[in-house]
Amino acid sequence: MPTFETQTYWDAVNDKRLLLKTCGDCGRVHYTPRSHCPFCFSAATEWTNASGRGEVYSYSIASRAEPPYVVAYVKLAEGPMMLTNIVGCPPSDVRIGQPVQVTFAQDAEGRTRPYFQPAKKGAA
Ligand SMILES: [Zn+2]
Numbered sequence: 001m002p003t004f005e006t007q008t009y010w011d012a013v014n015d016k017r018l019l020l021k022t023c024g025d026c027g028r029v030h031y032t033p034r035s036h037c038p039f040c041f042s043a044a045t046e047w048t049n050a051s052g053r054g055e056v057y058s059y060s061i062a063s064r065a066e067p068p069y070v071v072a073y074v075k076l077a078e079g080p081m082m083l084t085n086i087v088g089c090p091p092s093d094v095r096i097g098q099p100v101q102v103t104f105a106q107d108a109e110g111r112t113r114p115y116f117q118p119a120k121k122g123a124a
Pocket of ligand 1 (some may be wrong): 023024025026027028037038039040041042
């Protein structure tokens with residue numbers, strides 16, 4: 001459930017934008033929507049737009065689900081790791097290191113969520 005800290009994040013997701021937090025003190029980027037930097041505990045964090053690009057860091061296939069789906073850690077271009085699902089391709093096509101890009105779809109509860117799909121070839 002969205003909280004005060006995450007409301008901005010979910011508002012952006014509903015708007016099909018992926019936000020990250022950038023720390024104003026140490027400059028590091030983190031994904032977890034929270035008000036304090038997890039690296040230096042600074043409160044000087046700001047929302048920034050993610051590029052939506054990344055690569056598959058690790059994944060597992062939920063093969064007993066119908067249809068099977070892929071749970072993956074995607075390493076975002078900005079650096080943070082994000083636990084997500086890979087969509088838009090057969091689970092057997094997913095590879096570690098595969099370039100992916102964000103896409104948005106509704107989950108079973110009708111909430112818009114960020115997922116990742118294989119990056120289109122030639123896309124910047
Ligand atoms: Zn920091």
